[in-house]
Every structure is written in structure tokens, then in C-alpha cells.
Amino acid sequence: MTTASADPCLLIIWHSRTGASAAMAEAAAAGAGAAALLVSASDTLPEMLLAADGYIFCCPENLGSMSGLMKEMFDRAYYPVLGQIEGRPYATLIAAGSDGEGATRQIDRIATGWRLRRVVEPCIVNLAAQIPEAITAPKIVPDESLDQCHDIGAAMAEGLRLGLF
Numbered sequence: 001m002t003t004a005s006a007d008p009c010l011l012i013i014w015h016s017r018t019g020a021s022a023a024m025a026e027a028a029a030a031g032a033g034a035a036a037l038l039v040s041a042s043d044t045l046p047e048m049l050l051a052a053d054g055y056i057f058c059c060p061e062n063l064g065s066m067s068g069l070m071k072e073m074f075d076r077a078y079y080p081v082l083g084q085i086e087g088r089p090y091a092t093l094i095a096a097g098s099d100g101e102g103a104t105r106q107i108d109r110i111a112t113g114w115r116l117r118r119v120v121e122p123c124i125v126n127l128a129a130q131i132p133e134a135i136t137a138p139k140i141v142p143d144e145s146l147d148q149c150h151d152i153g154a155a156m157a158e159g160l161r162l163g164l165f
Contacts, residue, residue, distance in 0.1 A: 010037065011052035014038070014058040024093045032153035036153060056152065057092050062103075078110065090111055
């Protein structure tokens with residue numbers, strides 16, 4: 001168990017094309033309050049990962065995988081932070097057209113390499129978009145799913161503040 005921190009930093013890294021992941025990340029950030037640092041995947045720097053106490057990775061599943069820009073963020077940051085963030089907590093928020101398991105597995109493999117600890121079960125929001133028009137259309141995330149994202153952000157921030165992880 002780590003020491004409690006009055007001012008923890010929960011880095012919420014997100015990518016979105018249709019608005020679903022952005023809404024989910026924003027809900028998590030609202031839940032985390034002052035602890036949240038909400039940063040798009042394209043703007044995330046290794047230094048941000050090093051400075052954070054915990055992470056929420058939020059992206060869509062595209063073609064059974066995490067989105068390309070989220071993968072690119074991991075590609076840029078992987079080696080610069082390797083060996084320096086072990087034991088930190090993480091959670092995932094995935095906007096999916098079907099099961100979201102592919103994106104979850106990919107992020108979990110990277111988190112395993114970094115030796116992060118999953119502290120919340122994956123949150124996969126299935127928006128059931130299966131035809132091209134639905135897949136590329138702007139998305140509205142159901143309120144109950146946004147509430148779940150909010151609660152994950154709040155729980156992670158509180159767990160960091162209390163030194164639970």
C-alpha cells in the first residue's frame with residue numbers, strides 16, 4: 001500500500017472519433033474532480049505518465065483492436081517509462097460496437113509489461129454499431145454508462161487519495 005496523497009494525479013488518456021470515448025473520459029474526469037488530468041492520446045507525453053499516480057485509458061474499439069491513436073500513444077511512451085511506473089493502478093473505459101474485448105486485451109498486455117495493477121474491472125460500453133453508417137455516426141452514450149464512468153473516476157481518485165493503491 002502506498003502513502004496517502006492529498007493531491008493525487010489521475011491521468012485520463014483518451015481518444016475518440018465519434019464522441020463516445022470523449023464523453024466517457026469526461027465523465028470519469030468529472031468523477032475524479034481535482035485529481036483528474038484529462039489528456040488526449042495524441043497530446044500525452046511520457047513525462048505525464050511518469051508524474052501521474054494512476055491511469056484511466058479510454059478509447060474506442062476499432063476493428064477488434066484499440067484505436068490507432070491510442071496504440072500510437074503507447075508506442076511513443078512504452079520504453080521511456082518502462083521500469084519506472086510499476087505497481088500504479090489503472091482502469092479501462094472502452095466504447096465498442098460489439099464486445100470490446102480486443103481493445104481491453106491489448107491495453108492489458110501493455111499494462112502487464114509496465115507492471116501496472118488493474119484496480120477496476122473493464123468498463124465496456126456496447127453501442128451496437130454494426131453497419132458503416134452507424135459505426136461512423138456521432139454517438140450518444142447512455143446516462144447509466146456515463147454514471148459508471150463517473151463512478152470509476154471517483155473511486156480511482158479516492159483510492160489514490162487514501163493510499164489504497
